Amino acid sequence: MSRPIVPCLWFPDRAEEAMEFYCSIFPNSRILSIERYPDESLDKHFTGMSGKVLNGRFVLDGTTFVCLDGGPVFTFNEAISLTVECADQDEIDHYWTSLSASPEHEQCGWLKDRYGISWQIVPANLAELMTGPAQTQALMGMKRIVIDELVNAG
Template sequence: MAVTTFFWFESAAEAAAQRYVEIVPNSRVLNIARLADGSAFTVDLELDGQRVTLLNGGPGHPLTDAASIQLIVDTQEEIDRLWDALVEGGQPGPCGWLTDRFGLSWQVAPSVLPQLMIGEDPAKTAAVAAALQTMSKIDAKTLQDAYDQA
């Protein structure tokens, strides 16, 4: 058995896949299934080891933020680089979310966030949540400071 993530694009699956493998380290396009006219029908790729399939299925099933790809990274520099590259031509959202130029939603979050959110002190968790709600692109130091000062 294999578990993969599958996203329906109107027509930009191949361009999206190429952009994603440029941005996300350790990523590659695995296979492109082409139609008779040469256009991509499905594109299989790996994003840092996570298998994803993109389909050019035409209109009718637009992407929404109900499904997203989450990138969990260790440094603020990684947050900044990934966020800036992915949001280019797209739209920022709240709490580390963004929608890229192709309409796919992403979350770019620091690896420390789960530790800050599931601590034993509810006041610290609340302080982190309050700080997070003021952000679009996440600032990990600000979240850590909120935790430490609560």
């Protein structure tokens, strides 16, 4: 029996804040559960982690995620991104404005948020909009995708 794939996000120390932030941006979203690290006096392996998120579960617009506060051992990078397929320019603008926190990392609909996660904010019909070299050239010059500019390219 097939099970859904559930992404796990390793935050250095702000998992609960990130869950609340993402749930405030996406519709049909909510925090499902938070298990916390035990008091560090009970286990020396959890020094400095008392009360932080050991295992968080949340839903963003129907997709379940898990997350944790794992310390600075691992960090996010652009090798993995989360893609939001938008119905129209208003949706693109909403997600772009809400999530973008690092202008130097913006290109072709890609952005990086305040937690270091890379996102692709794209029109759901991007493949249909990319009808030739002029559209590809227009896309490569964009940070936030502007649908009208793709339609009118060429």
